[in-house]
Amino acid sequence: xxxxxxxxxxxxxxxxxxxxxxxxxxxxxxxxxxxxxxxxxxxxxxxxxxxxxxxxxxxxxxxxxxxxxxxxxxxxxxxxxxxxxxxxxxxxxxxxxxxxxxxxxxx
Amino acid sequence: xxxxxxxxxxxxxxxxxxxxxxxxxxxxxxxxxxxxxxxxxxxxxxxxxxxxxxxxxxxxxxxxxxxxxxxxxxxxxxxxxxxxxxxxxxxxxxxxxxxxxxxxxxxxxxxxxxxxxxxxxxxxxxxxxxxxxxxxxxxxxxxxxxxxxxxxxxxxxxxxxxxxxxxxxxxxxxxxxxxxxxxxxxxxxxxxxxxxxxxxxxxxxxxxxxxxxxxxxxxxxxx
Numbered sequence: 184x185x186x187x188x189x190x191x192x193x194x195x196x197x198x199x200x201x202x203x204x205x206x207x208x209x210x211x212x213x214x215x216x217x218x219x220x221x222x223x224x225x226x227x228x229x230x231x232x233x234x235x236x237x238x239x240x241x242x243x244x245x246x247x248x249x250x251x252x253x254x255x256x257x258x259x260x261x262x263x264x265x266x267x268x269x270x271x272x273x274x275x276x277x278x279x280x281x282x283x284x285x286x287x288x289x290x
Numbered sequence: 291x292x293x294x295x296x297x298x299x300x301x302x303x304x305x306x307x308x309x310x311x312x313x314x315x316x317x318x319x320x321x322x323x324x325x326x327x328x329x330x331x332x333x334x335x336x337x338x339x340x341x342x343x344x345x346x347x348x349x350x351x352x353x354x355x356x357x358x359x360x361x362x363x364x365x366x367x368x369x370x371x372x373x374x375x376x377x378x379x380x381x382x383x384x385x386x387x388x389x390x391x392x393x394x395x396x397x398x399x400x401x402x403x404x405x406x407x408x409x410x411x412x413x414x415x416x417x418x419x420x421x422x423x424x425x426x427x428x429x430x431x432x433x434x435x436x437x438x439x440x441x442x443x444x445x446x447x448x449x450x451x452x453x454x455x456x457x458x459x460x461x462x463x464x465x466x467x468x469x470x471x472x473x474x475x476x477x478x479x480x481x482x483x484x485x486x487x488x489x490x491x492x493x494x495x496x497x498x499x500x501x502x503x504x505x506x507x508x509x510x511x512x513x
Contacts, residue, residue: 205309209316209350212324212340233332236353241332252340253326259335261314261352270312271352273337278329279471280478 188224190242192287196224196262198269210273212252219246220272223258230287234280238264241282249274296384299346313355318348330474390463395446395456418449421458424491425476439465439472445491454494 185199198221207214223244233239242260249256256274259282263270299319306317316322318337325337325347332352339347382395425440442460447453459469476492 202309202312205307205312205314209307209318209322210325210337211322212326231332233353235331235333236356239332239353252324256326257329259327259329261312263312268312270309271314271316271350273325273327273335273350275327275329275335276338279474280329280331282329282332 186221188221190224190227190230190287192230194240195267196240196260196269197267202269206272210271212274213272215251216249216258219244219249219258220260220269223260223272224262224269227287229282229285231281231283231285232264234283237284239270239283240264240286243282293387294384296382299381299383301379301381308354313353315351315354316348317350319346323347331478334478385462390461392459392462392466393446393456394458396454419446419455420449420452421446422491424457424473424495439468440476443469443473445495447494457495
């Protein structure tokens with residue numbers, strides 16, 4: 184069953200069964216953490232527009248501890264700006280460069 | 291006591307999947323397994339396996355089609371003869387404690403007769419090479435932090451063809467992470483910043499990475 188998730192700006196993201204299957208097939212560490220992906224969109228620390236692909240919304244939420252995975256990890260969720268389709272998601276320990284243009288919260 | 295560490299990575303188990311709707315390409319070296327990402331830029335993540343010791347599990351490219359189109363500009367003429375090379379390539383990483391130097395070398399399986407000759411005469415496989423600083427800006431003392439990190443990064447080129455053979459990082463314990471970050475930055479800027487000053491060695495490094503993908507299979511899966 185697909186989930187429709189509203190972010191703080193009112194934008195609606197859609198997490199379909201097919202997408203979740205693709206995410207967990209390639210990133211098996213995510214299989215127990217669907218609720219973190221949903222939470223990262225619903226209540227993120229930051230929302231960005233991709234630097235190289237501005238049609239991409241990137242949601243980031245930091246977690247102090249993720250059982251079985253590690254500490255101080257960002258959940259990143261990539262969403263298509265037009266369709267709201269959640270494209271992928273994973274845990275990131277470190278970012279060498281900024282995630283793009285921050286659109287929320289606005290400074 | 292001085293020591294030297296040598297580790298080899300083989301890519302014969304390379305596997306990838308492309309989600310057309312999400313435009314996400316996932317490449318894994320072996321079957322997908324749990325990993326944490328090192329986010330190089332917003333579209334590119336390097337996945338490091340969770341099982342110790344840390345290993346390169348794969349990469350994720352979000353927005354692959356746009357990137358593929360940009361890369362295609364560089365390699366259009368060379369695509370046909372560079373298919374399926376990634377699976378025959380291996381990377382050897384060695385660290386020498388006495389000189390605090392990290393060297394990464396890309397090796398490829400030689401085709402047919404050349405391979406059999408090399409197997410019979412392994413000592414003949416080492417050919418002459420030359421090292422050049424990766425960034426000319428680093429040579430000239432650029433005030434940009436990324437360029438300063440490149441000061442200790444050299445590309446190794448074979449002679450006389452000047453093909454890319456590897457990368458050498460000096461003072462690795464002091465500037466290794468910053469140097470690796472700067473290398474990734476130089477590659478990304480080479481791909482995306484078409485107005486940036488031409489850096490021949492960064493272009494060479496980018497081309498060497500790009501040409502090792504199986505573009506025919508990728509093109510089929512993205513069609």
